[in-house]
Amino acid sequence: MKQTMEKEIRNTEERAHPDAGGSLLNPQKGAEILNMLKRGAEFTHELLRENEKLRYAAARLQEQNESLRKRTENAVARSEIEGMERKLRTLTEENSKLLERFSEVEKENGDFANKYVEIEQENNMLANLYISSYQLHSSLDFNEVLRIIMEIIINLIGAEQFALFLLDEKTQILKAVASEGIDLEDIPSFTVGETIIGNAVKSGESYYSEDTAAKEPLDMADPLVCIPMKITERVIGTIVVYKLFQQKDSFTKLDYELFYMLAGHAATAIFSSKLYTESERRLSTIQGFIELITK
Amino acid sequence: MSRVLIVEDSPTMVQLLVFIIKKLRDVEIDTANDGANGLKKLSEGRYDLVLTDINMPLIDGLKFVSLLRNDRSNGNRDVPVIIITTEGEESIMEEGMKLGANSYITKPVNSQRVIETVRKFINA
Incomplete structure (x- = not known):
């Protein structure tokens, strides 16, 4: 232009100037x-x-350009923010998953700890039962067997006053043969089918009083526990507990297991020791008789 | 290795206490079936802990603790002693502690309680 x-x-x-010499314009x-x-x-x-x-x-274009630049910048920033938000969401999800897993692991840990305590208790219970049955069958001497039964009841169950009764099958009378915390002479005999003790022996079912506190004054016919000693279904006697140690206020699972074990094992131990003592006595009589004949 | 002496006349209790205590690491267990035998063993070898029953024939647990603490010639005179009693009465335990016992366990014994009490006196 x-x-x-x-x-x-x-x-x-x-x-205006046609020649170099120039002339005035008209x-x-x-x-x-x-x-x-x-x-x-x-x-x-x-x-x-x-x-x-x-x-x-141009100014408009510059403005538009500026606006576009800003929009682009905003778009980039927004995209970055969105990306970060997505990352944050992912991390939050991962975090909540980890927290969930952590609480699961914590729960599992608690379960394992409880299981360990249970196994330890079970182990302790089995040890008590093993030791009791091992001791019960460690002797064929009748008095020694009675002593072992009493030892188990004192040391492992925690009874302060109790008695062992044996049944006379002919008379159906239960007579105390050993006791702890009570004089043997003070313990009466019981007839099968009468009182709590007699009924427990008749039915063959163990009796447990609801209240484990000792009865005052002591009633020999009203015990805390009565465990008939049985060989299969044949009752040979009973364990009767009247009082527990002061520090023992209830029966544990172990106590019931021990009572259950005693019901069977104490019976066989007593029965076999009696048979052995009897056979020994007979053997000695026979030997004496033979010696008398051969002399 | 810690050496533990169990003074107890009941074979059932001895077997049970051995079963419980042998679960601990580095523990050697010895037993004596009455107080006199226990004192004899304590005069012969080194022990780190003694568990004794209270109710024993001839020398009972309380007498055993008293004799041990007053025997100046015994190398185990100051060994920690845990008494095991059927009595829940404070007076019996107090008497035992007065005579020189360091702790007590009541019967029927609880394995956890035995372990906890033994661990107070030996590193196992």
């Missing part, structure tokens, strides 16, 4: 030049307007 204007001015000048040519200058001015104004428009358009 600048070149066009310069060209136009040169043309006007040539027309009025017509002057008007023409004036007109041309007017048109040039108008053209210049037009150019200026155009320029203004272009500057405005």
Whole structure:
């Protein structure tokens, strides 16, 4: 555009000065030049307007550009934020999963600890039962067997006053043969089918009083526990507990297991020791008789 | 290795106490069936702990503790002693502690209680 204007001015000048020597312009040519200058001015104004428009358009474009840049930046930031939010969600999920797993492991740990305590108790119980049955069958001496039964009842069950009764099958009378905490002479005999003790022996079922506190005054017919000693279904006697140690206020699972074990094993131990003692006595009688004959 | 002496006349209790205490690491267990035998063993070898029953024939647990603590010639005179009693009465335990016992366990024995009490006196 600048070149066009310069060209136009040169043309006007040539027309105003046709020869190098130059001559004065006539009025017509002057008007023409004036007109041309007017048109040039108008053209210049037009150019200026155009320029203004272009500057405005450029400014608009710059604004748009700025806006686009910001939007792009925002989009990038938003995308980053979204990415971080996704990561945060993933981490939160992982965290809650880990917490869940942790509480599961903690629970399992607690279960294992409880199981360990249970196994330890079970182990202790089995040891008590093993030792009791081992001791019960360690002797064939009747008095020794009675002593072992009493030892088990004192040391492993924790009874302070109790008695062992044996049944006379002919008379159906239960007679005390050993006792702890009570004089043997003070213990009465009981008939099968009468009182708690007699009924327990008749039915063959163990009796447990609901209240484990010792009865005052002591009633020999009203015990805390009555355990019939049986070989299969044949009752040979009974263990009767009247009082527990002061520090023992209830029966444990171990106590019931020991009573159950005693019901069977004490019976066989007593029965076999009696048979052995009897056979020994008979053997000695026979030997004495043979010696008498052979002399 | 810690050496533990069990002074107890009941074979059932001895067997049970041995079963419980042998679960501990580095423990050697010796037994004596009455107080006199217990004192004899204590005058012969080194022990780190003694468990004694109260109710024993001839020399009972209380007498045993008293004799041990007053025997200046015994190398185990100051050995820790745990008394085992059927009595729940405070007075019996107090008497035992006054005579020189260090702790007590009541019957029927609880394995956990035995382990805890023994561990107070030996590293096992």
